Amino acid sequence: IRKLGFDFDRSIRGLVIDIHRGNILKLSRHAAIRVSYHGLTPITYSQQRKLYKSSYIDLGDPGFDIVNTTFSIAICGLFAQLVDLKDNSESHSLPDYSTIANDLSFCLDKAHRDGSLKGVVANQLDNYIYKDPQVVKGIERYILHGKKLFIVTNSDFHYTKLLLDYAINPFLKNKTWEDLFDIVITSADKPRFFYDNLRFLQIDPKDGSMTNLDGPLKKGIYQGGCATIFTNDLNLTADEILYIGDHIYGDIVRLKKDCAWRTALVVEELDEEIQKLRKADTFIQQINNFMDRKIPLEAELDQLISEKIEKGSTNQESRVSELMAEISTIDKKVSPLIKSQQEVFNQWWGEVMRVGIEESFFAYQMERYACIYMAKIQCLLDLSPRTYFRSSKRFMPHESFPTE
Structure with a gap:
């Protein structure tokens, strides 16, 4: 397994892993299978029809896992390689496909939980974190127009501080990122943050120590909490908040379903x-x-x-x-x-x-x-903070007819 090379192009976001069969599927908007592979081997249309009596997939079935994030792209690519390795191995030492998929997910989750993944990033910030002075200028411009900014991240305070110190502070004069953001929420446990009812802890930015929050939210740094308390304490309605994220499920789908905030998705591939x-x-x-x-x-x-x-x-x-x-x-x-x-x-x-x-x-x-949606946050910051986004009319099939 250590000899396997990582090919980032072997998978893309939006694919679906059939963990029981060792297959990777690309679906249409109606969840119909349009392209499929068994590991790294293409599945023909006739083979696909034999495997899947219906060409439509029930994504509520726990046997299917959606490739939603950049991290899951890595899982998908390695899963495909391991399926091929298992199929072509004479020793039969590898477990069944579902065990392989579950082990990969466990390893990635563990790398997040134990801090090893963050440790690699923290030691090589220049390699992994973008620094863009135009982003900082755009944020300051929004503040001039009376916009209030907040951060909700699953990262802990110390890691969040490290990244913001690195990416934002070098482009500020006589202030820090703490002056730009009214509220910073760390260890938010998204998507649970959007539907649960957990309390906030207040963080002292000097040493990272935490105390119970007594009273409503105000400008500061916090841990945990939930969207309900956030909106109630700040006396906001759902359509007054624009939340920008890059995780289609953890940031956008659950948020829209549970909170009805306005949502913006960053799609790096765009x-x-x-x-x-x-x-x-x-x-x-x-x-x-x-x-x-x-x-x-x-x-x-x-x-x-x-x-x-x-x-x-x-x-x-x-x-x-x-x-x-x-x-x-x-x-x-x-x-x-x-x-x-x-x-x-x-x-x-x-x-x-x-x-x-x-x-x-x-x-x-x-x-x-x-x-x-946008390719990067700078696309939004380049626009006037007073921009009104208006959708264009979408024609239905019966509305498309030749001009007489």
Whole structure:
């Protein structure tokens, strides 16, 4: 196992791990399987139909695990490698697929809990933490416009202080990050923070010591607590709060369901996805043009076959053959274009936001639960703090008709 190399591209966010079968799936917005692998080996459509009687997955089933975070990308990639190692091993020393998946999750959780992962980051801040003076300027600009800022993090106080000291303080004059944020909540235990009713502890920033909080929240640093006390003590309504996070489930889905705060999702993959969309545009346009040519041919073919079935008409057999040949020719031209388009993105999984012409399940979750989304927080800070975000009209299928 130690000889296995880490390939970050072997998985993307939004995939689903079938922990019992050793399979990795990419789903559409309707949770239909569109791409699947057994470990590192592609599963054909016919094999997929045998494995999954329905092509739709019940994600409430504990046998499926969604790849929601950057950390789970690592789990997914290693799980695929271990499935292959198990299948190709003659010693049969590896346990079943579900045990492998559970062991991987346990190890990652343990690395979080025992501080070993944070220890690596803390000792190499230059390698892992971005420092951007424009972010600090953007935060100060929002404060000038009367916005009040807060942090809710699962990290403990000392680790939080270390990161904020490193990333923010160098760009401030005569003040620290404590002056920028009205409330900082550490060890928040998200997503439990959003639905439970735990009390806050107040932290002394000088030494990190904690005391019970007597009275309402005010400017300061805290541990634990819950969203209900936060909103009540600050006399806020849900739509007065914009929460920005990068965890689709731990930050956004549970928060939207339990608290109804406004939500913003940071999707780090977006910058690269947009660049690759531009690169793939030539293929996309060619595919669309071929599909536009195919639509009237299919409509005519359907009509002729219907007439044959309903009226016994056989005088259009040659035209039926011509149409089928034209459609087949188009399909043969489209197939390599689709392959070329997908190879611009991830060579195994394609786009993060799409699977074929449909939105991916990840994109569906993002659109459903995030009020806005962005590639990085600087995208928001570059806008005026008074910006009003207005969604564009989305057309339903019956609203798309040719102009008379």
